[in-house]
Structures are given as C-alpha cells and as structure tokens.
Amino acid sequence: MxxxxxxxxxxxxxxxxxxxxxxxxxxxxxxxxxxxxxxxxxxxxxxxxxxxxxxxxxxxxxxxxxxxxxxxxxxxxxxxxxxxxxxxxxxxxxxxxxxxxxxxxxxxxxxxxxxxxxxxxxxxxxxxxxxxxxxxxxxxxxxxxALTAWSAVATHGQTRAGDRLLIQGTGGVALFALAFAKLHGAHVTVISSSDDKLARVREMGADETISYSETEDWARASRAITADRGGYDNIIELGGAQTLPLSLRAVRPGGTLSMIGVLSGLTVEASLGLIVARQVRLQGITVxxxxxxxxxxxxxxxxxxxxxxxxxxxxxxxxxxxxxxxxxxxxxxxxxxx
CATH class of the missing domain: 3.90.180.10 (Medium-chain alcohol dehydrogenases, catalytic domain)
Structure with a gap:
C-alpha cells in the first residue's frame, strides 16, 4: 500500500x-x-x-x-x-x-x-x-x-453561559474554540491581524473583534469589553512568548489562561506577580x-x-x-x- x-x-x-x-x-x-x-x-x-x-x-x-x-x-x-x-x-x-x-x-x-x-x-x-x-x-x-479546543473551552475551562472568552487568531483550534464557546453561551472576542478574517469570524458568531495590527496593545483595548468583571474568564492562548504577557493583563482575577500554542516562541518574560496576586490559573492543554x-x-x-x-x-x-x-x-x- x-x-x-x-x-x-x-x-x-x-x-x-x-x-x-x-x-x-x-x-x-x-x-x-x-x-x-x-x-x-x-x-x-x-x-x-x-x-x-x-x-x-x-x-x-x-x-x-x-x-x-x-x-x-x-x-x-x-x-x-x-x-x-x-x-x-x-x-x-x-x-x-x-x-x-x-x-x-x-x-x-x-x-x-x-x-x-x-x-x-x-x-x-x-x-x-x-x-x-x-x-x-x-x-x-x-x-x-477540535478536541484541543473542546478541552480548553469545556473540559478545563468549564465555560458557562455569559462567560467572556478571548481567542487568539483564526487557525483551526481558534475556529473550533469559537464554535464551542458560542455553543456554551459565552461572549467571545477574537483577535487577529487580518480584517478579512475578523469579518469572517463575526459572521460565525464572534461578539467582538480586535485587529492587533492596528491596536498592538489589545489587552488595553479589551478592557471596555470586560469592564463588568475585570478581565476575561478564559483566554485561549495560542501565541506563546509574545502574547502571554498581554494575556496576563487581560485575564480576570481567578480566570484561566488555556495555554495551547507557542507560535511566537517558547521562552517568555512575564510578571509572575500577575499570576499570584490575581490567582490566575495557567492551564496547559495537550489535546x-x-x-x-x-x-x-x-x-x-x-x-x-x-x-x-x-x-x-x-x-x-x-x-x-x-x-x-x-x-x-x-x-x-x-x-x-x-
């Protein structure tokens, strides 16, 4: 064969x-x-x-x-x-x-x-x-x-109706995460550098989108979206080294960073104080x-x-x-x- x-x-x-x-x-x-x-x-x-x-x-x-x-x-x-x-x-x-x-x-x-x-x-x-x-x-x-996204949204994220989720990018895992988050009744923000792709995810149900090619500090830009709770309940972290420091600023106290991808690098400099003082959960996801x-x-x-x-x-x-x-x-x- x-x-x-x-x-x-x-x-x-x-x-x-x-x-x-x-x-x-x-x-x-x-x-x-x-x-x-x-x-x-x-x-x-x-x-x-x-x-x-x-x-x-x-x-x-x-x-x-x-x-x-x-x-x-x-x-x-x-x-x-x-x-x-x-x-x-x-x-x-x-x-x-x-x-x-x-x-x-x-x-x-x-x-x-x-x-x-x-x-x-x-x-x-x-x-x-x-x-x-x-x-x-x-x-x-x-x-x-698909199973990676399901594990992040449902199994470990335990997403509930009304939760605020942020998804990085529009790759395969990201698009599945969007579908599963909406299935659970969550409010979803998607970030991408492509306006065309952001338009497509809005058609798929994304509630908010941010272009990080136009707004480099998307953590600051997203504050108004999560003002009622001080950050996102769960961030589908696909970027790695360059995005994790911003994710730590965008997640709510007690929230979860679902660590999946390392597209921008394996080694990161970030403030551990943000994890400890805000009781953030860093959850690795392996399918x-x-x-x-x-x-x-x-x-x-x-x-x-x-x-x-x-x-x-x-x-x-x-x-x-x-x-x-x-x-x-x-x-x-x-x-x-x-």
Missing part, C-alpha cells in the same frame, strides 16, 4: 511517498481504509524532529488526524464493526482519566505511525465512530484541533482523551456544529499541502483526500 513516511534522516525533504505491506488486524484491532486526513501545526514540526526523542523513530508515517472506514476487525472487537466510519484518537492509549507519560507517548503521527497511509491498523480502543451529518473532510479535522472526544462529538451532533474547511489536496500532494500550511494566510482546516 502507499504511504508517506520520513525515512533515512529527519527533515521534510526526506518525507517521501513509499510502500509498506498491507496491515492485518490482530486481536482487538481494526483496519481503517483512510478517506481523508487533515493537517495541524505539529505536522510541520514532526519531520524536523522538533519534539526531540519524543518525536519517535524512523521510518515514521506522519499526520495524526483523519477519518476512514473500518474494513476488517480482529478477534474480540466489539466497539466498532466493519462498515463503520471512524476517526482515530490522537492519543491511542488515553481513553480517560488523568494524563501520564505513557499516555502522552501514544500520539499518532509521532511517536506512533500516523494516518498518511492507505490503510491503518489501530486498537479498537483508539477509534471513535463519527456522526453521519459530517462529511469526510469535516470529520477528518476533529482528533487534534485530550477519548472520553472527551466522544463527549465533544455528542455535543457537535446535538447542535450540528460544522468544522470550517479550507483548501483540499490529493494524497500525493502532501508536500504542497504542508507548504500551504507553512505559508499561513489560510482560513479553516487544510485537508487531504485519499
């Missing part, structure tokens, strides 16, 4: 179209015929061994997110049946409960082989059925980006577990929440899809058809 794999040495230039034997289902395992995959920022990092030893070993099939049809099952499989449409869970060994080193070591697309293969063999515990109303492209976007995935899917189906799809590429256009993601400027998820 055809696969894309990083082989020989690390580096995107060594991500090649190759062949592997067809997988066979052992006890408790399922075979997925892949239909669609979608890209995340981590798919630019993995080929460069950006997570160090935690990235895995070569050869490695990249990409964590996708959807497929169950075409074969091994002995003892009861969670799914042949013909079911399923997504893989991002963490194959994290079905519920607290995280652990062992559970975090089971991520698809690094360190475990990912979904850029025509057929994928996984444990039945590592797949979930997806609602019928979603297209293949929409379903393919869910395992990483989530399978139970959370299934809870998210139930909520999405109830309200027919639809992911935003951007550009679509063919299987053998993986490099072009990665270049498109790397260039930025996209709106919605980049997907790959098989």
């Amino acid at each position: 055809r696969v894309f794999q990083i082989e020989g040495e690390w580096g995107t230039q060594n991500l090649r179209l190759s062949e592997r034997p067809e997988p066979e289902a052992g006890p408790g395992q399922v075979i997925m015929q892949m239909r669609m995959a979608s890209l995340n920022a981590r798919d630019l990092i993995v080929p460069e061994r950006g997570y160090g030893r935690a990235t895995g070993e070569l050869p490695l099939i990249p990409v964590s997110d996708g959807v497929g049809e169950v075409v074969a099952i091994g002995d003892g499989v009861t969670r799914v049946a042949v013909g079911d449409r399923v997504c893989p869970a991002y963490f194959q060994n994290w079905t519920g409960g607290d995280p652990s080193p062992e559970r975090f070591a089971s991520a698809l697309g690094g360190p475990l082989d990912g979904v850029m293969a025509e057929r994928v063999c996984l444990s039945q515990e590592g797949v979930v059925r997806v609602p019928d109303y979603l297209t293949d492209a929409e379903a393919a976007t869910l395992p990483c980006a 989530g577990h399978r139970d959370g995935f299934e809870a998210m899917l139930a909520a999405m189906a109830q309200h027919e929440v639809r992911p935003v799809i951007g550009e679509t590429f063919a299987f053998d256009e993986l490099h072009s899809a990665l270049d498109h993601l790397r260039a930025g400027g996209h709106f919605g998820k980049t997907v790959i058809g098989f």
